[in-house]
Amino acid sequence: MDESEKLARLAHARALLAALEVDDEAAFAVELDALAMGQRQPVFEEVGRMTREVHQALMAFATDDRLSCLAEAEMPDARDRLRYVITLTDQAANRTLALVEEALPVTDRLMDRSERLRSELAQVARTQADNSKLVTVIQGITEYLDSVLNNGGVLKTQLTEVMMAQEFQDLSGQLLQRVIVLLETLEAKMLGLLQKTHPVSAEKTEADQSAALRQGLGPAIPTGKNASVKADTVKNQDDVDDLLASLGF
Amino acid sequence: MDRNMKILVVDDFSTMRRIIKNLLKELGFTHIEEADDGTTALPMLKQGNFDFLVTDWNMPGMTGIDLLKAVRADPALAHLPVLMVTAEAKREQIIMAAQAGVNGYVVKPFNGPTLKEKIDKIFERVQS
Structure with a gap:
């Protein structure tokens, strides 16, 4: 002062x-x-x-193209990718579960049949006790059937473990859904900010796109909202072969 | 325990419904129905003479805890045994479920023997 x-x-x-x-x-x-x-x-x-x-x-924030690129393209893309991960794991888990559901009763039938055959043979062995050759053969078969019963039990336990392992899909799916909600909130907030400060949306430059292509885009997602993804992306090996063939390979 | 009792399994993930259904089948239960959240489960419970409810917590629409509260608030369903099978693992949540009147609580990831143990316990208590 x-x-x-x-x-x-x-x-x-x-x-x-x-x-x-x-x-x-x-x-x-x-x-x-x-x-x-x-x-x-x-x-x-x-x-x-x-x-x-x-x-x-x-x-400065508004005139930075990275912001609009992030809010308008990259975040929705990330969200779609995460959704696709949920779909893929869901399909894989359900396929595994379907196979386990088929394999369990097959194992049950094998074990039931072995059990019945075993007791039938035991009866034959009792009534034909004097036929030593037959009794020896029956003993051999019975030992084999015992191993079928034991291994069947082990197989059932392991199939149940395979089934329980599919639980990952629920847990990972729940985690991913949380991240998707977070992305959606962020995206909406950023878009709101963009509209207030910078109403004209910035187009992704060609340089950006080719840089992204060099970096690699990761697996294509069929659920992608971006229509160009579908048009410029091959769907299967046939498409790849066709494309290469058209290039003279 | 009556192996013929009617059970409703509620979970928004089809994978988890399928796993729980298979485990219940292995335990000898055959009457199992499914719903994907509380909103679809509640009308089924009100109409369907179910004997046992197995529900997840975190689901879109109506959550498992809200479903549990709705069940306890309905005089016709108030005594239905309810087992929660959920990834929600905060102590506060387990206390919340207990206060809302849950009969058992299994935290994911879980296994077959745990599910069996909890179900046995629930029906021992219900019958005694």
């Missing part, structure tokens, strides 16, 4: 006291305002500076 400002404040403070002593409300208010002004000025200046900075940051 410089000397003249100090003097001015002192003058206001004395006038404030004087006004208080003589009960002059109006003069008191004026002097109080004058004193407070000195305090408020730096705050106003600071708010003004911050406002300018926020404005500049927002303008």
